[in-house]
Amino acid sequence: MKIEIREQPFDPYREIARYQHETLPAxxxxxxxxxxGTMRDYNDGQPVHGMTLEYYPGMTEKNIDQICxxxxxxxxxxxxxxxxxxxxxxxxDAIVVIAVWAAHRGDALDACxxxxxxxKSKAPFWKKEIRDEGEAWVEGNTSGYAKxxx
Amino acid sequence: xxxxxKYFAVLRERFGRAGDSVPFEPGMTVLDVWKRALPDQGLxxxxxxxxxxxxxxxxxxxxxxxxxxxxxxxxxx
Numbered sequence: 001m002k003i004e005i006r007e008q009p010f011d012p013y014r015e016i017a018r019y020q021h022e023t024l025p026a027x028x029x030x031x032x033x034x035x036x037g038t039m040r041d042y043n044d045g046q047p048v049h050g051m052t053l054e055y056y057p058g059m060t061e062k063n064i065d066q067i068c069x070x071x072x073x074x075x076x077x078x079x080x081x082x083x084x085x086x087x088x089x090x091x092x093d094a095i096v097v098i099a100v101w102a103a104h105r106g107d108a109l110d111a112c113x114x115x116x117x118x119x120k121s122k123a124p125f126w127k128k129e130i131r132d133e134g135e136a137w138v139e140g141n142t143s144g145y146a147k148x149x150x
Numbered sequence: 151x152x153x154x155x156k157y158f159a160v161l162r163e164r165f166g167r168a169g170d171s172v173p174f175e176p177g178m179t180v181l182d183v184w185k186r187a188l189p190d191q192g193l194x195x196x197x198x199x200x201x202x203x204x205x206x207x208x209x210x211x212x213x214x215x216x217x218x219x220x221x222x223x224x225x226x227x
Contacts, residue, residue, distance in 0.1 A: 037227050053226070054158060054159055055226070056156070056158060056200075056203070056219060056221070058203055059200060059203035059204075059219065060226075062203050063203075084226060084227075095226075095227065096226070096227050116227060119226060119227050120224075120225075120226060120227035121224065122205070122224065123224060123226050123227075124158065124198075124200075124219075124221060124224050124226075125224055125225060125226025125227070126158060126159035126160075126221070126222065126224065126225055126226075127225045127226070128159070137159055137160045137222070137225075138225045139222070139223065139225070140223055140225065141225055141227070
């Protein structure tokens, strides 16, 4: 189990591969579910040029850990990895990577989505975007579906 | 005998500081801590709050030495 807040850019796919290679017991996992959140260059139909991600050191890690422990009680998981960026974020940077390993796909997929959605609504992070007119705090998360934004 | 307060994101910018310290009083709630630190500021809508890094409500009691944090809705992920 690994949870980390990182100030520097990272390659999410390399992190998943490295963690799996170094930590996971060969032959035990049959399903790996992952989510990668990436910095877009627009939001709410407006151009975005980058952002700052603020967090609450100590509480943020603790909160994500609680979410993952809760996921482990609801689904049968072998391991998980969560890395979340903080600090100055550039367009196309990975913001978050979540990977969940389980014996079976249902556990891995459901737990991965649960961790993501709980993290988005509970983990103390705050995005401040750089827009054409200056910097502005993001006031809420999107629904997660493009259709509902229309 | 004091309570440490932390402000994050738009609150930190609005108040021009990352935190405060107020004297502890027996029976004090999270809302009392806010009022003591920011007597001229009403409690914003959708404010989130935590005591010792655990989410809580405004009517929760605090203890001497607690860390109380106030912040807006979270937007990570």
